[in-house]
Amino acid sequence: MSTDTVTDVFEEHRPVLLEVAYRMLGRVADAEDVVQEAWLRWTSADRAGVRDPRGFLVRVTTRLAIDRLRQVKARNEAYVGPWLPEPYVTDFGDTVPDTAERAVLADTVSLAVLVVLESLSPLERAVFVLREAFGYPFADIAAILDRGEPAVRQLAGRARRHVDDRRPRYDVDPAERRDLTERFLAAASEGDMTGLMSLLAPDARLVGDSGGKSRAPLRVVESAEKVGRFLVGAAAKGVPGRSFRFLEVNGGPALLALEDGTPDAVFQLELLDGRIQSIYVIRNPDKLRSLNLD
DSSP: OOHHHHHHHHHHHHHHHHHHHHHHHSOHHHHHHHHHHHHHHHHHSOGGGOSOHHHHHHHHHHHHHHHHHHHHHHHHTTOOSOOOOOOOBOOOGGGOOOHHHHHHHHHHTSHHHHHHHTTSOHHHHHHHIIIIITOOOHHHHHHHHTOOHHHHHHHHHHHHHHHHHHSOOOBOOHHHHHHHHHHHHHHHHHTOHHHHHHHEEEEEEEEEEOTTSSSOOSSOEESHHHHHHHHHHHHHHOOTTEEEEEEEETTEEEEEEEETTEEEEEEEEEEETTEEEEEEEEOOGGGTTTOOOO
16 A cells, blocks of 8 residues: 555545544544544554454544543543533535434534533443444444443443433524524623523523633523623623634534634524523633634
């Protein structure tokens, strides 16, 4: 296999490797590091015996991600305030033409689901990602993880029950989410408490992730009134040079707030029955570096 072919084969599969690694880790930088390590393993492997390059690369990436996940779990124990995944710009484009498949990929990369996946063991998370997001058969997952198929089925069942029990129920219609996001931006920017209360569900919650490195609530803000007051207070302070743009992150519409052109925060809403149920605000500057503004 020539050098060009080695590179071409890897680059063909790089997108799916990054998708697997990000769902495993919830961090773009860590996912990219894992994929880079997978590239090094690929270049040094005995490729003459590799009949299925994609399978080989997914296996290597998954195992590396499990190792990295065990390391970052210990790191997260000292995290300041609520933890949210790093926003991941998603644009499935023409690569995922099937509407049902697109919906599955969007759901398994959503902020709400990734927060739940944080509470799974590394092996449970790997099985869930490979099975639910990418549709791998149990036998293939068993080979990837070097586990027996019955054990993998047990892990899958346990992970699925855990996710189903803890995952909030949301409406995922993208047009409705975009519409409410636009109305939310108008009301929040103007400090319009009445407008905000008309959009927020009574039990709405705001989850802010700053990692202690910027201003954001260190506890979850709960109830429409408290969330509304917080947003009105933030609007009253004003931020010179602030602008907003829409982008798609983690499978849904989001707002990117910029200060003098530099990413300052990502806002994403989760809806239920036409009202805003959850507002995720990511302000940790370390989690905004990977956003592509081109």
